[in-house]
Amino acid sequence: MNHINDTGNDVVVDVRDLKINIHLEEGTLTAVRGIDFTIKKGETLGLVGESGCGKSLTSKAILGINDRKCKAEGEVFFTTTTNGTVDLFQLDPRGKEIRGVRGKQISMIFQEPMVAFSPMYTIGNQINECTRLHITKDKKKSKEISLEMMKKVGIANAEKRYDQYPHEFSGGMLQRALIAMALVCKPKLLIADEPTTALDVTIQAQILELMKELQKDIGMAILFITHDLGTVAKMCDRVAVMYLGKIVETAPVEEIYANPQHPYTKGLIGSVHKIGTKKDKLFSIEGTVPLALNLPEGCGFYERCNERIEGLCNVKEPLPESIKDGHILCCHAHRKDKSSEGTKVSTEPIKKETLAKKEAQPAEKAKQANMEPVGTKKAGVQAGVTADIMNPVLETAKKAEGMSGEIGTAYQEGGKNE
Numbered sequence: 161m162n163h164i165n166d167t168g169n170d171v172v173v174d175v176r177d178l179k180i181n182i183h184l185e186e187g188t189l190t191a192v193r194g195i196d197f198t199i200k201k202g203e204t205l206g207l208v209g210e211s212g213c214g215k216s217l218t219s220k221a222i223l224g225i226n227d228r229k230c231k232a233e234g235e236v237f238f239t240t241t242t243n244g245t246v247d248l249f250q251l252d253p254r255g256k257e258i259r260g261v262r263g264k265q266i267s268m269i270f271q272e273p274m275v276a277f278s279p280m281y282t283i284g285n286q287i288n289e290c291t292r293l294h295i296t297k298d299k300k301k302s303k304e305i306s307l308e309m310m311k312k313v314g315i316a317n318a319e320k321r322y323d324q325y326p327h328e329f330s331g332g333m334l335q336r337a338l339i340a341m342a343l344v345c346k347p348k349l350l351i352a353d354e355p356t357t358a359l360d361v362t363i364q365a366q367i368l369e370l371m372k373e374l375q376k377d378i379g380m381a382i383l384f385i386t387h388d389l390g391t392v393a394k395m396c397d398r399v400a401v402m403y404l405g406k407i408v409e410t411a412p413v414e415e416i417y418a419n420p421q422h423p424y425t426k427g428l429i430g431s432v433h434k435i436g437t438k439k440d441k442l443f444s445i446e447g448t449v450p451l452a453l454n455l456p457e458g459c460g461f462y463e464r465c466n467e468r469i470e471g472l473c474n475v476k477e478p479l480p481e482s483i484k485d486g487h488i489l490c491c492h493a494h495r496k497d498k499s500s501e502g503t504k505v506s507t508e509p510i511k512k513e514t515l516a517k518k519e520a521q522p523a524e525k526a527k528q529a530n531m532e533p534v535g536t537k538k539a540g541v542q543a544g545v546t547a548d549i550m551n552p553v554l555e556t557a558k559k560a561e562g563m564s565g566e567i568g569t570a571y572q573e574g575g576k577n578e
């Protein structure tokens with residue numbers, strides 16, 4: 161496979177050819193199919209993609225905390241504070257070395273906060289465990305640090321909340337407690353899996369601001385998983401777009417909004433509502449993700465793709481290619497010599513009825529259908545993509561940024577919890 165990772169000195173994590181197979185009774189599901197990415201010191205990489213494409217599995221694999229039935233292969237090089245760069249997959253999963261990394265050097269905000277807390281201990285106790293283990297053994301000092309972080313993430317009445325149990329917290333509050341636990345040790349790498357989805361917008365802005373501040377202070381690298389493209393524009397330096405267990409496109413954030421190349425990325429960006437425009441219907445990507453148990457040959461997006469090339473895309477899997485500085489793409493449509501291999505057959509995704517009839521359709525007719533060349537204006541407009549999409553998204557993000565200081569603080573001081 162093409163190796164496309166950055167191996168510079170300030171790389172904090174370097175994931176190479178990560179594959180995750182899940183062994184089920186029905187067979188082996190290849191949920192993550194060989195992905196590569198790096199994150200540098202002080203950098204935020206956004207990981208976006210449809211539900212079930214493998215984002216959470218990827219993030220948990222870095223820490224080695226997936227279910228036993230999920231087997232990860234590949235390499236995860238992490239630059240530790242004490243032992244230089246190590247491949248985390250080579251460490252004893254229960255050993256001292258990995259325990260010194262988890263929680264202290266790499267911490268994670270889980271998508272479901274409830275799974276991160278034990279119902280048997282108070283919230284304060286659990287946050288404090290991290291502080292005591294990794295920062296100071298001094299009980300008083302440790303409690304002070306934990307309480308300070310609880311206040312910073314907007315937990316009002318933190319002293320009282322400190323002694324409460326997880327079931328006494330609402331979902332949003334628990335999410336904030338989890339964020340406090342993840343940030344309290346000032347990790348080198350923060351993995352944030354949908355960190356603010358359960359929170360209202362004002363507290364979201366406040367938490368995102370806190371992450372950015374901490375990032376500035378300690379140069380924390382962030383892997384930021386989200387469905388919210390507005391948050392991506394606000395938080396991320398680069399974006400990796402995932403589809404069916406593969407990273408299909410990676411680029412700096414401005415580039416991905418202004419110049420998306422993969423048809424799936426175009427669809428994702430086209431489905432964002434633009435401020436100041438009136439649209440009866442937002443763009444949607446037709447069809448559903450194929451089952452990873454029964455993977456199609458060639459490109460996994462073929463049946464939903466409006467730029468597919470029959471005879472090429474359904475036969476040969478596209479490999480990552482660098483198309484511009486920092487812009488990596490996995491798609492045959494970009495190939496200059498595509499006319500020599502296969503034929504562009506349609507600008508519409510394959511509909512279910514068409515799929516049923518496909519077998520009976522003569523090859524000649526299929527070739528004549530919609531011969532719009534790939535990458536024409538029409539194809540772009542169909543996907544709802546215009547170069548100015550970035551502006552409204554960035555505008556919204558900027559507004560949220562402006563709000564965060566005042567409203568977030570007012571919330572905290574007003575004693576409201578959510």
Ligand SMILES: Nc1ncnc2c1ncn2[C@@H]1O[C@H](COP(=O)(O)OP(=O)(O)OP(=O)(O)O)[C@@H](O)[C@H]1O
Pocket residue numbers: 182191209210211212213214215216217218227230271452
């Ligand atoms: N423990 C597990 N056992 C069986 N299948 C699993 C397990 N964990 C994940 N999967 C499957 O692996 C695929 C990827 O799951 P993952 O949780 O990584 O998706 P995701 O991209 O995080 O989705 P979402 O955006 O909904 O959180 C899905 O098909 C999911 O059903």
Ligand code: SF4
Pocket residue numbers: 422423424459460461462463465466467468469473478490491492493
């Ligand atoms: S053009 Fe081909 S390779 Fe590219 S996304 Fe569509 S089906 Fe996949």
Ligand SMILES: [Mg+2]
Pocket residue numbers: 215216217271353
């Ligand atoms: Mg997930």
